[in-house]
Amino acid sequence: MSLINLELISFKIAFALCALSTVGYLLSLLIKKIKLAKISTWVFAGAFGFLTVNLLIAVINSTGLINLGSRNFFSLCAWSVSGAYLALQFKTKTRSLGAFISPFILLFMIAAAGQDAGKSLLPENLQSWLITVHLFLTIVGEALFVLASCAGAMFIIQNRLLKHKKLSRMSRLLPSLNDLDRINHICLLWGFPVLTLGIFAGAVFAGFNWKTSWLTDPKIIWTFAGWIIYGFLLHQRLAISWRGYRMAVFSCAAFLLLLLSYGSVRFCFSTLHNFI
Numbered sequence: 001m002s003l004i005n006l007e008l009i010s011f012k013i014a015f016a017l018c019a020l021s022t023v024g025y026l027l028s029l030l031i032k033k034i035k036l037a038k039i040s041t042w043v044f045a046g047a048f049g050f051l052t053v054n055l056l057i058a059v060i061n062s063t064g065l066i067n068l069g070s071r072n073f074f075s076l077c078a079w080s081v082s083g084a085y086l087a088l089q090f091k092t093k094t095r096s097l098g099a100f101i102s103p104f105i106l107l108f109m110i111a112a113a114g115q116d117a118g119k120s121l122l123p124e125n126l127q128s129w130l131i132t133v134h135l136f137l138t139i140v141g142e143a144l145f146v147l148a149s150c151a152g153a154m155f156i157i158q159n160r161l162l163k164h165k166k167l168s169r170m171s172r173l174l175p176s177l178n179d180l181d182r183i184n185h186i187c188l189l190w191g192f193p194v195l196t197l198g199i200f201a202g203a204v205f206a207g208f209n210w211k212t213s214w215l216t217d218p219k220i221i222w223t224f225a226g227w228i229i230y231g232f233l234l235h236q237r238l239a240i241s242w243r244g245y246r247m248a249v250f251s252c253a254a255f256l257l258l259l260l261s262y263g264s265v266r267f268c269f270s271t272l273h274n275f276i
Helices: 003-031 034-060 070-092 095-113 129-163 169-173 177-209 218-239 244-268
Strands: none
Touching: 003 034, 003 070, 003 095, 034 070, 034 095, 070 095, 070 129, 070 177, 095 129, 129 177, 129 218, 129 244, 177 218, 177 244, 218 244
8 A cells, every 4th residue: 555545544534533523522512421522532632643644644755844735734733733732631631622622623624635635735935944844833833822712712601600600510511710721821821932933933934035025914914913912911921910711801802803814814915825
């Protein structure tokens, strides 16, 4: 069996396991069974394992890294979010967080499935190791911010249930407020420096290859705006101890704002990042 076939098979298995775990996570909230969420976590870990194998084979086939294929790019997005989630999940045991984050990961997998593995994502003039580092670190940093926002959304839901004394199965299924606040803190603490390094790598490449025209690119402006927003949140958390409900609300608001801005840039403006 060729490596190309192995790459496709490992992707299909990862996709199937990701879809199965997403259904399991959502059902665990619907029927309020933590055991189903635990099983879904191990299924999701299997999906992450096969996706890792898929990306390693893609590198061997020279469709990853510098010459990043379209399918591999979205697979890398899914892999980054999955890895960050699993690391937090096994550390904090907040299994039901998967019901909020797994649908995002499944969307990345669906996007990857619709792409051609042999088609290069990057234009020829952008095929550089610096761009690969830029994309990878930016994806990981933003993945951590997605996790912070999901934890914030769960915090708001759990806080409302406790405030109105709705101590049902749902409130017992969701993580404690302290655990959710801790996840938000960890994600901001690690996400900001990782995104900073990603932006720096992209700026170095652009500075040498695009002179000054890249400074007014809409995508870069909004990415920098997002960096400032999350930097502000991290500063408020570390300097004046913003936490709890306030931090959860601001994390969700920041994520929604960036999601809307990225969508508007993608469909309404011409940008040097049209390949994404």
